[in-house]
Amino acid sequence: MCCGVTIGDMATNRRPGSQGALRAANQARVVQALRAAPATQSEIAERTGLAHATVSNIVRDLRERGAVSTQPTVHQGRRASLVTLERAEGPTVVGIDFGRQHVRIAVAADDPVVLVEDEVVLPVGHRADDSLAIAAERLDELLEEAGLQRGSVAAICVGVPCPIDLRTGAILGHSILPEWDGVTQDRISEAFGMPVELANDSDLGAIAERAFGSYGEVDDLIFVKLGTGIGSGLVIGGRLHRGSFGIAGELGHVQVDPAGTLCVCGSRGCLETLASVRVMAQSLSAVFGRPISSADIVRQALAGDPATRRVVADAGAAIGRAIANAANLLAPAVVVVGGPLAELGDLLLEPVRDGFERFALHALTTSTRIVGTSLGSRAEVLGAVTLARQSAKAAAFI
Known part of the structure; x- marks a missing residue:
């Protein structure tokens, strides 16, 4: 089962219409608190600063997904539940979203819950080779944080804010990322040392709304x-x-x-x-x-x-x-x-x-x-995770 959700500097969107992003951020805090050692719900609340009711709801949701297990224990002389983070099972997949000034990377197992995630700021006018090298290096760091090896990655999907010619696998970057014009899927695959799937970021947003959103x-x-x-x-x-x-x-x-x-x-x-x-x-x-x-x-x-x-x-x-x-x-x-x-x-x-x-x-x-x-600013990277997961499952049947 998947062992958690996002970690890192995830911005919390405070608008009422962004409750999904807020829940995801709170889940990330709970999972991060459990990565070091199992804890009771009271201890989780102390570590995260979240309300006890919020922690209880998150733990229930994670338990239903199989991401955590609980067992009876005694805490400060009272009966309590000890919450333990389960290890991830299934193929590891990676979603990467490049924008005009950022790259966001998410690592997930074969489950809708993301293991680790981070965003790196890129300069305006960033060139493909430089940004791909930055992303590949940060991916290795995130895999290490999650206790995984690059060899465990079954599929990677990379999203870009540009149309992509599916006949050639080339980016048509004349508008948002002109510096990436003509960059091919093969060239991006070389940067990560394995085949990648290349997708438009808006397409990934649509995929994410159906996989992670309410639709x-x-x-x-x-x-x-x-x-x-x-x-x-x-x-x-x-x-x-x-x-x-x-x-x-x-x-x-x-x-x-x-x-x-x-x-x-x-x-x-x-x-x-x-x-x-x-x-x-x-x-x-x-x-x-x-x-x-x-x-x-x-x-x-x-x-x-x-x-x-x-x-x-x-x-x-x-x-x-x-x-x-x-x-x-x-x-x-x-x-x-x-x-x-x-x-x-x-x-x-x-x-x-x-x-x-x-x-x-x-x-x-x-x-x-x-x-x-x-889904806030995470929609595109979550779509990339979804597409990578589909690729990994398809490859398993080949």
Whole structure:
């Protein structure tokens, strides 16, 4: 059975819509407390600072998954339960998510619970060879922390914020990671010393929402990744839809203003030119006379800054219009919005819904739900873990 959840510096998303991320972070603290030695629930509460009721709920959940076992004991003269972390069984798999300024790595066994996880900051404009070397080194460190060897890894999935040509296995990195343009799956495999599966990050977000989120029974779903660019992962009829050669879901290049700004793709008025985090940050940087980050946008909007809220609302309306265009063709049951601004909750989602209702077919406005991700910034790496696990299981039958 799997022996735990995440460790490391996992940020806790405090928005009400991010309870899944909060639960995951609390589970991580409990598992980390048990890695040194078994403990009673009272001792776990003391080590983690969590409430006794929270610890009790987490221990019950982990016991149901087989991640921990409990047995009667006596603690300070009272009957108690001793909680022991079980060793992982099954193949070890790795999910890796590269972004414009980060790489997140997660190691898991054959179970939905992640063993170890960490994020490393990368410089803007990072080159593939340098970043792959950093990721490979950090992976070795995480495996050592988990008491595992590189040879125990059965499968690795690497996600990137770029379209991927499935015919050649090459990254089409002309937009978010231009430095990675033309990098192939084989080249990435060489960096990790074993074959890897390469996937688009928005596709991985869609996979994660069904595997780790609340939508395992939803067969028609769109995951929208709002970041430096805007992409979407499409699940149609219960299967991930990548298109004829892998680039389906480029929502950021849906045209919303024919006379708009020239886009890097060569068209004009693409959604990314109006509503990406990069464009929002540029607009606000001009207003405030200083560089603005995605974290600044979240902080300022939550604090009630009118300029920031206006930028978010305008972007949300444009995103809603583009989602409506996609929904009119695909009729999804759920659209999940993720990315660094998901923490804004309804400040972002309400204008998205307004834009959607204006341009979607009436039947869709009453049947398609638009919600925020409960997985926070972990959605893409959890999708990579899921895809790696599927690859490991498929290989076992070959």
